[in-house]
Amino acid sequence: xxxxxxxxxxxxxxxxxxxxxxxxxxxxxxxxxxxxxxxxxxxxxxxxxxxxxxxxxxxxxxxxxxxxxxxxxxxxxxxxxxxxxxxxxxxxxxxxxxxxxxxxxxxxxxxxxxxxxxxxxxxxxxxxxxxxxxxxxxxxxxxxxxxxxxxxxxxxxxxxxxxxxxxxxxxxxxxxxxxxxxxxxxxxxxxxxxxxxx
Amino acid sequence: xxxxxxxxxxxxxxxxxxxxxxxxxxxxxxxxxxxxxxxxxxxxxxxxxxxxxxxxxxxxxxxxxxxxxxxxxxxxxxxxxxxxxxxxxxxxxxxxxxxxxxxxxxxxxxxxxxxxxxxxxxxxxxxxxxxxxxxxxxxxxxxxxxxxxxxxxxxxxxxxxxxxxxxxxxxxxxxxxxxxxxxxxxxxxxxxxxxxxx
DNA sequence: GTCTATACACGGATAGAC
DNA sequence: GTCTATCCGTGTATAGAC
Numbered sequence: 001x002x003x004x005x006x007x008x009x010x011x012x013x014x015x016x017x018x019x020x021x022x023x024x025x026x027x028x029x030x031x032x033x034x035x036x037x038x039x040x041x042x043x044x045x046x047x048x049x050x051x052x053x054x055x056x057x058x059x060x061x062x063x064x065x066x067x068x069x070x071x072x073x074x075x076x077x078x079x080x081x082x083x084x085x086x087x088x089x090x091x092x093x094x095x096x097x098x099x100x101x102x103x104x105x106x107x108x109x110x111x112x113x114x115x116x117x118x119x120x121x122x123x124x125x126x127x128x129x130x131x132x133x134x135x136x137x138x139x140x141x142x143x144x145x146x147x148x149x150x151x152x153x154x155x156x157x158x159x160x161x162x163x164x165x166x167x168x169x170x171x172x173x174x175x176x177x178x179x180x181x182x183x184x185x186x187x188x189x190x191x192x193x194x195x196x197x198x
Numbered sequence: 199x200x201x202x203x204x205x206x207x208x209x210x211x212x213x214x215x216x217x218x219x220x221x222x223x224x225x226x227x228x229x230x231x232x233x234x235x236x237x238x239x240x241x242x243x244x245x246x247x248x249x250x251x252x253x254x255x256x257x258x259x260x261x262x263x264x265x266x267x268x269x270x271x272x273x274x275x276x277x278x279x280x281x282x283x284x285x286x287x288x289x290x291x292x293x294x295x296x297x298x299x300x301x302x303x304x305x306x307x308x309x310x311x312x313x314x315x316x317x318x319x320x321x322x323x324x325x326x327x328x329x330x331x332x333x334x335x336x337x338x339x340x341x342x343x344x345x346x347x348x349x350x351x352x353x354x355x356x357x358x359x360x361x362x363x364x365x366x367x368x369x370x371x372x373x374x375x376x377x378x379x380x381x382x383x384x385x386x387x388x389x390x391x392x393x394x395x396x
Numbered sequence: 397g398t399c400t401a402t403a404c405a406c407g408g409a410t411a412g413a414c
Numbered sequence: 415g416t417c418t419a420t421c422c423g424t425g426t427a428t429a430g431a432c
Contacts, residue, residue, distance in 0.1 A: 030424060154380065163363075172323075192390070204415085
C-alpha cells in the first residue's frame, strides 16, 4: 500500500465514497467497499477518520461545495419571467449533468435527520439552500428593477421547495420534459409576485 | 414464543418495523430490532418473509394505504382559491399529525431507487401520488365550475412537487408556519391557472 | 506517521433439529 | 410451524511492524 499523506487519503476516500454511492446507492457505501474503491486498507481508513460518520460529514461538505460551485451564475437579463426561467434552467442543467450529486445529497440529508452523530448537518444544508435562493431572488430583483410583494425569505423557501420537489420526482421517473415544464410554470408564477420599483 | 398464524405475524412485523423506523430511523430498523419490537424470533421472521426486502415492500404498501385513507376528503367549497387552500391545509394536517409516515415513506423511496430487489416500488408510489393529485384537481374544477388552463397532468405534478418539497423542508427544520405559508402561497398561484367555464 | 494483522460485536440469511 | 446454531459481511478498535 503506497504511503500517502493522511490529507490526500481523506480526499481519496471521500471521492471513492461519492463514486460508490453514485453507482450503487447509499447503503452500498460500506467502509470496506469504499476502501477497495480508493485502493486503501481498512486501517488506513480509520487512521484518517475516527468513524464512518466522520467521512459522511466530510462527504456532505465537499458535495455541497461542488454543488454551490456548479450553480455559480444567476441569469439576469430581460424580464423577471425570463430571468427566473433561465436561472431555473441553469439549475436544472446542473442536476441533469450530475444526477448522482443530487441522489447522494438527498440520501445524506435523510440519513443525517435521524443520526445523532450527524445532528445539524441537514439543517446546515437547508440553511445553505435557503441562503442561496434568497441571494438569487435579490439579484434578480435588483437586475430587473422590481421588488417582491412577499417576504424574500418566504419566496426563497418556495424556490427551494420547488427545486427540491422537481428533483425528487425526476429521480424517480426521470421525466425531463415534465421537470422542465414544471420549473417553467413555477418561474411564471413567481414572476407574478414581482412589481416594478425597488 | 406464541404460535400465531403467519399472516398475523406478517402484520405484527410490518407494524413493528414502522414503529422502529418512526422512532429511530430507517437504518435502525434491523431485522433483529424489528423482531424484538414484535416479540418474534429471527427465524419466525424468515419464515414469514423471504428477506428483509420483502418486508420493506409490504411496509411500503401498507404505509401508502394508510396515507391514502388519511387524505380521504377533498375540500371543495367557495372559490377555487379557498378550495385549494383548504385541501392543502387538509394535506398538511395529515403530515403534522403523523410525521413518521412521511419520513418512513421518504426513506423507503430513497432506498427503493437504488435497490434492484425493490425496483418499481418508488415509481408506483409516485404514480399513486400523481393520480391522487390529478383526481383532486379535477374534483375542484368540477365543484367550482372552472377549467384548468394547463394540462391536468402537469398541474398534478406541480402539486406533488410542492407537497413533497414542503414536507421535505419541514422534516429538516420543523418550521410549521413557513410550511403553511408556502402552501397557501402555492394555492393562490395555482388558483390563477383556473378560468370560469367547464 | 503510516500501514498490517487481527479481534469483537452486530447485521442478514440459512440449514436442520424438534 | 418454530427455534437453535451457524455462516459470512460490516463497523469499530487496537497492537505492533516499518
